[in-house]
Amino acid sequence: MTTLYGIPNCDTVKKARTWLTEHSVTHTFHDLKKQGVPERELDRWLAAAGWEQLVNRKGTTWRGLDEATRSAVVDNASAHSLLLAHASVIKRPVVEWADGSISVGFDAADWRDRL
Secondary structure, three states, rough: EEEEEOOOOOOHHHHHHHHHHHHOEEEEEEEHHHHOOOHHHHHHHHHHHHHHHHHHOOOOOHHHHEEEEEOOOHHHHHHHHHHHHOOEEEEEOOOOOOOOEEEEEOOHHHHHHHH
């Protein structure tokens, strides 16, 4: 089963969910705001994608953090704490594909290749 992690009002997540449905990919949706960031999965995401790819440094939540907090994120361990505390800093969507692989962000060409 494919699981898409995100925030329902995020435009990119909306596009991704539509794409999965249009391509008949059976999936579940995990709302990071309501259901929280699953810590075990976060560890897998960080191991697979790395903190640089997982931390959304362009978003308003990141920009709203104080400089000391932003500067403290330098590796997977330091990003782990931040991402657990601030789900909105996670680049969206994160997808755990049925084959166990992880992708971060929406890229229709990449996703098409996965099918």
